[in-house]
Amino acid sequence: MNIDKRIADDLAANGVSFVTTVPCKQLAGVIEEIDQRDDIFHIPSNKEDEGMGLCAGAWMGGKRPAIIMQNTAIGVTINTLATLIQYYRMPLPMLISYRGELREPVACQVEMAVHTKALLAQLNIPTYHFHWQKDVEELDNILKYTFMCNKPVAILTDANFWGGYGDQ
């Protein structure tokens, strides 16, 4: 299975046509796949809160958005999640590279990993954790759920899900 294509296919099948990204090595393949597709508009952001602003505007303009980012971004975007996405009740699937989990080579990444689920729980953000490649089978239902309830929803994808991090 080509996991990058599978994710992009699920996004497109759920009508997601506006995707903003802040890069991560683990996400490089899926970002490249999205960038090359004609059925999804890709706009890179310089920071994740900026990206959430773009997604909010795109949704009010009639497009289904998504953001792809690292879990470190949870530290950047708490105010935006609370006062824009949640306050105005907007849907936002967040495909998140869960750095600092099993098979992580960079120690500093663990420092945000240990806070990631607690922060998401504190914000009452529905959170799913993809650890095995077969977990991607839930993505379709998660996207349907997100646009049903108009909430931000987190999909944490760890290094094991991506088949390891780089040479690890």
Next chain:
Amino acid sequence: MIRSEILKEIAPILRTQLVVCNIGIPSQELHAIDDQPSNFYMLGTMGLASSIGLGLALAQPKPVIVIDGDGSILTNLGTLPTIGNNAPGNYILMIIDNGSYGSTGDQPTYTSQRTDLAAMARAAGCTRVVEVQDKDTGPALEEALASGEATVLVVKCDSGNAKMPVITMDPVVIRDRFMKAVAG
């Protein structure tokens, strides 16, 4: 002129357009001067008006006017390269540059010293960048709408706020009526 005087003057232009308005006193002033369903008022999230407006302009064809401030742009400077590389012809970013953080007590921003937002927008890749004085805002905004080109309009004006009531409308109501105006 201060921002509220500019908003009063350009209200007849804004009335028929989709407007995304910056957090704090700018939204309170616009709401009090001429509340419209086609106005999206930001009640929180400093700095993201330009990004919300860009997402909206990219998603649909109607013109979008963002009313932003110098302090707000400085908070989200990464927005300028994103605008410079992606903004479609229906996007107008109007930065009311009064050189101060108005909603928090008029503390000076760096644009009151050496920082030049129009030059920064150009350096970020924005091609139609216009800087005007407060009294010339209306014609410059109409020219931007007529140009059909993405425009960054920097309006230099005096620091100061009008005393207006806080917006008590529910955010979901603001968003819902705005989306109906977008789709209508």
